[in-house]
Amino acid sequence: MIKHLRSAADLDAPTATLILDTAAEMAALSGREVKKLPALRGRTVVNLFYEDSTRTRISFEAAAKRLSADVINFSAKGSSVSKGESLKDTALTLQAMGADAVVIRHSASGAPHRLANWVDGSVVNAGDGTHEHPTQALLDAYTMRSRLGRLDGLKVAIVGDVLHSRVARSNVLLLTTLGAQVTLVGPPTLIPLDVAAALAEKTQVSYDLDAVLPDSDVVMMLRVQTERMQDSYFPSAREYSRRYGLDVARMKKLPEHAIVMHPGPMNRGMEIAPEVADSPRSTIVEQVANGVSVRMAVLYLLLGGK
Amino acid sequence: MAYLIKGVSILGAAPADLFLKDGVISDKADKDAEIIDGTGLVALPGLVDVHTHLREPGREDAETVETGSRAAALGGYTAVCAMANTSPVADTAGVVEQVWRLGREAGLVDVQPIGAVTVGLAGKQMAELGAMATSAANVRIFSDDGFCVADPKLMRRALEYVKAFDGVIAQHAEEHRLTEGAQMHEGEVSTRLGLTGWPAVAEEAIIARDVLLAEHVGSRLHVCHVSTAGSVEVLRQAKARGVRVTAEVTPHHLLLTDELAAGYDPVYKVNPPLRTRRDVDALRQALLDGVIDVVATDHAPHAVQDKECEWSHARPGMLGLETALPIVLSIFGPQWELIADRMSRAPARIAGLAGHGGDLTAGSPANLTLVDPSARRVVDPSELASRSRNTPYAGMTLPGRIVATFLRGEATVLDGKAVK
Missing domain, CATH: 3.40.50.1370 (Aspartate/ornithine carbamoyltransferase)
Structure with a gap:
């Protein structure tokens, strides 16, 4: 499995298909009374959002929580970022906290590529500038x-x-x-x-x-x-x-x-x-529901969940 | 101090002895001369850079006149022209004299300040060009580098005005309305990376306008860091018509392409941006043909935090002084006449620097550098004399080692090390 999902170009056909198949299994779960899986128990997923995007952030948050991960939401507004902290320093902070995955939304194209240089965990691109999503x-x-x-x-x-x-x-x-x-x-x-x-x-x-x-x-x-x-x-x-x-x-x-x-x-x-x-x-409404299943699959596979 | 350089090849000629005494090249040895073994070395007239950013005053954390001078001497340079985009801007006699004096104090190369064309580089009001020209700094090149003199009337007036003291306007050709938010060359790679494009036409349109303006008023024009194949064609036609235009190309535009942006490492972010292989090929041919007159470094030091960030937040520019000659050697091989012309004689002529870019014959000022063309060196950013580390060549193995540099007969570099 790949380590980061920075671009759709990171995915070859078998990997992409595996994610879609896994998402289908995750979707089946959402029909059950207890929607939670223990797959990522004890793992930390950080949502690092430099742009407002409620829909994408809650989709990733729901996905991580259904896999039992600990979720930290780090929004640029009202945080050290608004005081001028650089992406690198934020990355080092998250690294020190032991983030297993960082989901990043940023207005600068390529920010996830830069972030991947500074953290050991997986980087998931949740939208970077005019580049990719x-x-x-x-x-x-x-x-x-x-x-x-x-x-x-x-x-x-x-x-x-x-x-x-x-x-x-x-x-x-x-x-x-x-x-x-x-x-x-x-x-x-x-x-x-x-x-x-x-x-x-x-x-x-x-x-x-x-x-x-x-x-x-x-x-x-x-x-x-x-x-x-x-x-x-x-x-x-x-x-x-x-x-x-x-x-x-x-x-x-x-x-x-x-x-x-x-x-x-x-x-x-x-x-x-x-x-x-x-x-x-x-x-359009289905897309939103499917978003949670697909993001569960991505986090599950990138973090090697069992 | 007198020197006897034994068995050195002047511009690739058969080995001979070269004597330096009292600041000039002498035709006979001095008995007290210090002897330097020139075996295997090539002597070139000291290199001249018409486009250097020394950052002082204002950004001494990135470079100072002294550290930049040391980097220049180690690169084989005996003169550099310091760009005006300092803080405060070099738009008055006071600031250009300060930079000039700092250069004299460092004493490693001749630092020739470039004056701003407009007050504060703002493109609105002409700076006191005459005051800068008649100051101790004796300014002859004027440039709003980083910004283009966009207003055609102001550009026309500036071209005309500097005729009174044989000045030249060096234009950073960029039609800003076509480069708003631009991050890299507009093309296939910018589309893939989702970075706003800097189209080639934004450079070509300004060069086309400016050669027409220069032709109209009969003035000299110098075009900074030409980066596109289309610009080369505009220049070729203008020169064929007899327009008094000269042009420079940087080592990085002769070597690197926009594909390097793929990892979003801002060390490759520069303005004008790295272009395509086709542009690189056209620029190389233009330098060979003389359509482009000189290689200029556009040495642009930046502090770590200005490069260790998101691509779009990073400042554009890269180091160049210590690697320029090795890069040119790696591309063109030991074509010493070409190198001497494009890196020393022609830039000295454009900048009006008498005493630089001369022949290495008796009586000429002893401004020269000795190169070992057989040595190869891996570029290690931590070994650079510049205060900054933003070299795009880290890890590359380049030919040519600058062994010694002499400024008016005094060594500034010996055995590959700066003397001070």
């Missing part, structure tokens, strides 16, 4: 597999602000590793340079959402921040929504079996219409 990709893959029964050969459209999206990068890497065909869709200003060469050769790019939808098994809508407008990535929320938003009319272009995903938090009415978000095709 590998457990999100794992829970997305898990959700696709449980809804559609497979990943190999699946056609997945990822739509929106790919340039700034850590979710998109991790998904392209992981889904391609697992045999899916990914098409990135968005305005050219929000599709990163040389993306296929950078991430996965098979990745396709389209600027035309309507053309992509009829041939998609999965459409994943990314959050688009309105501040991108000020930076001339697109002219207005209205125009963005008109060209790249998933509304009811567009949803009808999808094949019967296709699902709609969103990593949250959503801008209802911007990249996704409320009727679409709440439709039976939507997996």
Whole structure:
């Protein structure tokens, strides 16, 4: 098993599949009356969050607690970090406390890579800047597999602000590793340079959402921040929504079996219409539930739980 | 002190004896001369760096004029041009004279201050360039390095104004509107790493504008640390038209590529950023062709805490003085004429440093360095004379050992060690 999960590129197909299979076992547990496993009893998991992210932090916290680990939440706000402590000094502190795993969310791309130089425990990337969010990709893959029964050969459209999206990068890497065909869709200003060469050769790019939808098994809508407008990535929320938003009319272009995903938090009415978000095709609530199972699997396997 | 360097090869020529006396190269031996065995060594005119950050005043924890001078002498340099982005900024006669005086006190290399183009490097108001030019520091190069003189009118005026005292504007070419938040070269690797890109066009657009401005007003322009293949083409065309433009390239841009960012180690973070293999190849060819005139180090010391952090929080820049000649040797081999021209004569000419970059013939100032090209050395950051440790070459085995350096006939380095 790998030691750290810093990037979805750390995962080869057998390892990724093992995580998804283990997550399925963890999910079965959640149906039981006693949801707790003793697997990580006596182990310490630190949630080191430099950015506010309630949903990701509580997902990791629930995952660690269900495995009986001791959980320490270290939030940058109101801690020594806000007094200017460096990442290295924080890392050395956590190291001295005997953290077996550090789950890190940070606004700087590559912060988990730096952290791994300074701690002995496992490092799990819970989102770093505009780089990656590998457990999100794992829970997305898990959700696709449980809804559609497979990943190999699946056609997945990822739509929106790919340039700034850590979710998109991790998904392209992981889904391609697992045999899916990914098409990135968005305005050219929000599709990163040389993306296929950078991430996965098979990745396709389209600027035309309507053309992509009829041939998609999965459409994943990314959050688009309105501040991108000020930076001339697109002219207005209205125009963005008109060209790249998933509304009811567009949803009808999808094949019967296709699902709609969103990593949250959503801008209802911007990249996704409320009727679409709440439709039976939507997996958005399932994604949250699956997040706990997948993160249990990741912690369990990285820490060599028995 | 007089020296007799026995059996040394001047620029690769057949071994001969070289006499130094009273600060100049002499044509006959002095009977009291100290003898240095020059067997296997190559004598080069003392190297000249037109782009050095010595950090004093302001960041003496990263480097001082003295420690930077020592690093320079150990690298074979006899003159360095100290960039203006100190704290306070070198934008007045007072500050440039202070740096100049500190250089004289250290006495290891000639420290030639560069003056800021604009007050506080803010890009708004022209600094008192004439006062700096006529000060004891005798400033001839002006630069807002780190910042680009972005305002085209101000750039035009600065280019014109310095004609009165044969000055030159050294431009850090970066269109800041295209590099907001930039962390590394924009391309395949920045996409993979999720780091905001610094597009090549941001450099090329400014160079293109500035060569046109220099052409329009008939002034000299010097382009700092050229890093892209596209910039080389802009310069090639401008030179072919007769524009008075010179350009420098750093050792790191001649050797390293953006792939090194993969582990997010900020020792590889620099501005302009490391580019692609294609750019490296174009820069090497441009240096051979003379489209790029000089190798300049952009020696940029940084304190440990400014590099031992997240990539995007780290300061850009890397050490260069002690490794520049070995890097150039590793790339181009023993092409001594090329090395003497690009690392000594041409930079001395650009900086207006009479007495440096001369021929090693009788009567010339005895500014020279002796290199053992057959020695190989592993770069060990802890052994560097610089106060900082941010070298990207740690652990690399490089050819060439600087055995001795002489400044006006006095040894600053002997047997590979600084004399003071």
